[in-house]
């Protein structure tokens with residue numbers, strides 16, 4: 001059985017679980033562990049690494065740069081530009097700074113971290129300039145709700161948007177109502193951030209619910225693995241979701257990679273729906 005992959009509109013295929021890096025680079029004492037974790041993730045097939053100029057004021061990108069040194073070709077590298085850099089010239093400069101910190105000549109995917117007051121046309125125009133210069137392979141957005149995506153689709157380069165990175169996990173599944181179907185219809189994968197609800201820091205309920213634990217026991221898996229398998233669950237083909245858990249501890253990296261092989265069946269999904277029901281009406285986008 002092939003492992004689940006997500007296909008971007010530009011036909012790049014990537015394993016449906018990648019690696020997040022928020023909070024990496026914040027403490028020098030942890031740097032070696034963080035580099036080791038990211039390299040192990042790559043060894044285990046977690047090819048997408050997500051970072052941002054915001055994380056640790058650029059130090060997360062430096063950690064990633066160290067981790068991918070000598071193995072750039074294995075990585076699908078994603079970074080994000082701050083909304084305060086969304087104007088054309090500032091965005092070009094921000095990208096160049098990210099590339100320098102990452103020690104690479106190009107990003108595979110560059111995202112607008114969240115919406116700014118800069119007109120979308122200008123930001124997308126800057127992304128197009130970066131593509132023409134060979135500095136990025138593609139671009140997308142983050143923290144956009146359906147109305148934002150509709151507006152984006154109406155701009156000249158709107159159809160070039162590859163993804164929308166948003167908060168999504170079993171306990172925070174408002175996008176199941178409208179955003180996920182909207183993107184699925186357009187074959188634009190959702191990139192799920194906080195797929196583990198920050199190990200309970202964000203939402204303890206998913207980690208302590210007996211029904212989630214029961215599904216985990218059935219699969220001889222950890223709750224974290226079930227949360228990841230749920231995020232990329234069987235509908236992944238039609239409703240593509242790519243999850244980007246952040247993990248520094250070795251056993252977490254291993255567990256997250258192994259979650260690619262867990263297939264939840266209809267009974268599991270019913271049990272999880274009963275514990276955390278799908279939304280019946282529009283909910284505003286969750287953010288952190």
Ligand code: NDP
Pocket residue numbers: 019020021022023050051113142143165166192193194195196197198199222224225244245246247248249250251252253255256288
């Ligand atoms: P996550 O939901 O990924 O949770 C991370 C926490 O889970 C860490 O404490 C980690 O511990 C722990 N963990 C990892 N794997 C396991 C496991 N198998 N079992 C138990 N615990 C585990 O939270 P994040 O906020 O980090 O979100 C993921 C990524 O999404 C970010 O790192 C970032 O790249 C991106 N993001 C994007 C945002 C945006 O606005 N676009 C906003 C927030 C995040 P440890 O590290 O000790 O191993």
